Amino acid sequence: MALNLYNSSRVVSRDDQVICGASRARYFPMVIQSGKGSCFTDLDGNDYIDFSSSAAVLNTGHSHPRVLKAIKAQLDQYIHFSCDYLYAEPQVKLAEAICRIVPGDYKKKVSFGHSGSDAIDGAIKLARAYTKRPGIVSFMGAYHGSTFGALSASAICHEMRRGIGPLLPGFQHLPYPNCFRCSLEHARSTCGLACFSMLEEAFSTYIVPEETAAILIEPIAGDMGFIEPPEAYMTALQRFCRKHGILLIADEVQQGMGRTGRWFSFEHFNLEPDIVVMGKALGSGLPISAVVAREEISNALEMPAHLFTLQGNAVAAAAALATIETIEEERLIENAKMMGDFLKSRFRALMKDYQVIGDVRGRGLSIGVELLADRELKTPDPEAAVKITYECFQKGLLMLFLSSNVLRIQPPLILDAATAEKAVDIVEGAVKAYSKNQLGDEALAVVKGW
Ligand SMILES: Cc1ncc(COP(=O)(O)O)c(C=O)c1O
Incomplete structure (x- = not known):
């Protein structure tokens, strides 16, 4: 079932009237209400794990005490x-x-x-x-x-x-x-x-x-x-x-x-x-x-x-x-390295099962997962990036992409193992659904990306 974004969508329409369009790369029509640690909640009460840290800003997480x-x-x-x-x-x-x-x-x-x-x-x-x-x-x-x-x-x-x-x-x-x-x-x-x-x-x-x-x-x-x-x-x-x-x-x-x-x-x-x-x-x-x-x-x-x-x-x-x-x-630099190694190993394991994952790279909690239509030719698959990130969003994981086909994985450095596991499971579900051609085209009309 699609997310209820009723309250968010009302703010998005008002935003469209008064905010300069050049000041945004369009991803998801969602409005944050509150955040704590690695997670946040939107205006309609939907909860998300944050794999973006608001574009690598919230290294200490949302509202660190x-x-x-x-x-x-x-x-x-x-x-x-x-x-x-x-x-x-x-x-x-x-x-x-x-x-x-x-x-x-x-x-x-x-x-x-x-x-x-x-x-x-x-x-x-x-x-x-x-x-x-x-x-x-x-x-x-x-x-x-x-x-x-x-x-x-x-x-x-x-x-x-x-x-x-x-x-x-x-x-x-x-x-x-x-x-x-x-x-x-x-x-x-x-x-x-x-x-x-x-x-x-x-x-x-x-x-x-x-x-x-x-x-x-x-x-x-x-x-x-x-x-x-x-x-x-x-x-x-x-x-x-x-x-x-x-x-x-x-x-x-x-x-x-x-x-x-x-x-x-x-x-x-x-x-x-x-x-x-x-x-x-x-x-x-x-x-x-x-x-x-x-x-x-x-x-x-x-x-x-x-x-x-x-x-x-x-x-x-x-x-x-x-x-x-x-x-x-809080030794967050060490945690970034440890959690980053864990996430990379999980994504690299997924590479074996899903051809669309063409490369996993990065250091600490700054990880790129490159999506390819053809591994041999290294042909980018921007549609996969749009559909997979949109599906993750629907399932409660905020993850962006950049360079048209690279999943941008930059969670807060306070990330814990249980949250990381849960997030990768969501990504795996989305990659699996994409690979089985189960994700519709709705995302293509919503998400433009960067
Ligand atoms: C590497 C790098 N340099 C500079 C900037 C510009 O920073 P700001 O958006 O705070 O002006 C960014 C923003 O994304 C960036 O990623």
Whole structure:
């Protein structure tokens, strides 16, 4: 029986009248009422397991008591006073904690914003100011955000660019190292890191190294479909950047804050980026982002070249500090790794029975399950992604997909084994029904996705 979404649908119709359509990728017509831990309830009383964490935001889960307590305590003191003009201790405490969790034995400084996008813009400003060079190199298929700087660095789809140009000058995009779909059609074992040779060739022909300020990379590319570059590529990239005085910027907006089983995904590659960008999960749902850079890079921008009236808002900063403390004290990074390994092993087992599951990849609780119409040819099956996620939704599991055919599995890091089991059983039921051609076409009219 289909879910009762009567109350949700009334809000969705009102939303259609007043909310700009460009501010949404359409998945399910459901409205949340309340959330707790790994689960939430909608306006019609339907319960769901949350395998999205609200797009990798709720790493501490819905309404973690410790985060709530910190928010309430700060609200009782004061909500905000602009740090553009005065000073605020919640902001300082948070910056101290961030400098501690970002690895690297050197002096760092932090600037705060409200979204991953504005933080990417901040990183671009810092890199240009420090190197006195204009060029920014990022990767095809990457998503770094939707402000003009972040969007200029992104290269994900026409819809995000059409009609709004010109974007910022000075940006170039190179192929992301993707061993599952190598753009050079090499096999991983014999490729000789041809993708890195291609980057070197680009820099020896049309991209001028001494005019390049930074290479911006998401060390595990989330919206590209959870693509992880070979370690040797990342090592070579770091070396290349150092040799040419190009800064390395790590976009940790989606993969950071413990999600991949380390504080930051660049740690899986032993990288030492010059600038680290974070957002999303930092505030457990309150809007706060941060750019962390070596002190000398931070000092390259003149006062007041990068400030926002609400930067480091006291309530958001208190939530973010509580988020860091919760991740540490509840050992959520370890839990992300353990639960992630469990989920991957369950999904890999399903691969044996269901041809539609073409690949299972990712780290910690950032897992991609790629759905294929033909395993041999690696033909994407976007219809499977729509139908399977819609069926899961109907059965009480909120799971998104991205890159058209990759299931996006990013539950809160507090996930427990029983909830994980229950969720995978729902996914298995949906995959089974899809494989037996039992899922109708209704979902295709409802779900558009990303
Ligand atoms: C890797 C990455 N960078 C940047 C952003 C932009 O963050 P925000 O939506 O908070 O502006 C996102 C958002 O999805 C992201 O996934």
